[in-house]
Amino acid sequence: MSEIRPIRWQEGKLLLLDQTRLPVDETTFVVERYEQAVAAIREMRVRGAPAIGVTAAYAVAMAARDIRASDRAEFLSALEQDCVHIRAARPTAVNLGWAVDRMMNVAESVDSAKEIPDRLVAEAEEIHREDEAINRLLGDYGKELMPDGGSVLTHCNTGALATSAFGTALGVIRAGWESGKRFEVFNTETRPWLQGARLTSWEFQKLGIPATLLADSAAGMLMRQGRIGCVITGADRIAANGDTANKIGTYMLAVLARENGIPFYIAAPTSTIDLALPNGDGIEIEQRPPEEVTRYGGVATAPEGVSAVNPAFDVTPHHYIDAIVTERGIASPPYTESLILAVNGGN
């Protein structure tokens, strides 16, 4: 099976598998300027915390390519201005800001303005390469949590489409399956943007992993019936105490899992951990257009004029989370200690 790669850098252009068109059409959205990358992130043509970070890295490199200043200080000032727009594309996933910070640190380490653009392309490519390796490591650690002969439920899309390749929570499921374990897989549709129905189901079919799609509201009944052995999701930002922001509906699944005595896991690279944030109260939750709730595919699914709220994420308190799988191992409570070790490489 050829790996799904939603992001490709080719001859100075960023080629994105347009996720607003899946699963019906597999089309490439071509990005040549950083402004187009910002729009693609905001419009969710590319989405998923790690994928947003990789795309933001290339956006910084493209911004640098268009700056004409020869003076180093002027160049860096202009680049930081462009980075303000890149950082603002979507607020919740920490990976975006993490990638921009890393790119700006590299730019500031270069002595001559004319060398910055090429150096930044190289750094963006390195971030891109690192992400796949990290996901595979994470999957390898996490696969032990997959219940041979049992079942797992996942939410939203955390597969290759949410990263550079392989995925995070879906990568753990894939690694467990490819290690020879056999278990039932369930995935929620994930309203209103339908990442689960449109993207995760598509990825499981590509991987040859049988998976059963369910309405978000059916998850509680399946748990109560004993049909779900564990729940695993991704993350967009993990605070120092383990409070975790993820796709809207995750908190509901975590509370239902605890109520039914089912383990609830998070899978995320350490770049998603924000140790500067003591707890989840300070995580900015992206509010997306109400039309994503009241319409789908250009068709009204609610009466014209109805008001709607559309938070794209929620925060799951750390005490509902049984383990956090990272590329440096599985973190267990107390997360105030285990996440520091994970981020610092065990030291």
Ligand SMILES: CSC[C@H]1O[C@H](OP(=O)(O)O)[C@H](O)[C@@H]1O
């Ligand atoms: C591997 S992180 C994927 C993460 O991102 C998703 O959000 P969105 O589709 O809005 O970018 C969701 O929270 C996933 O868990």
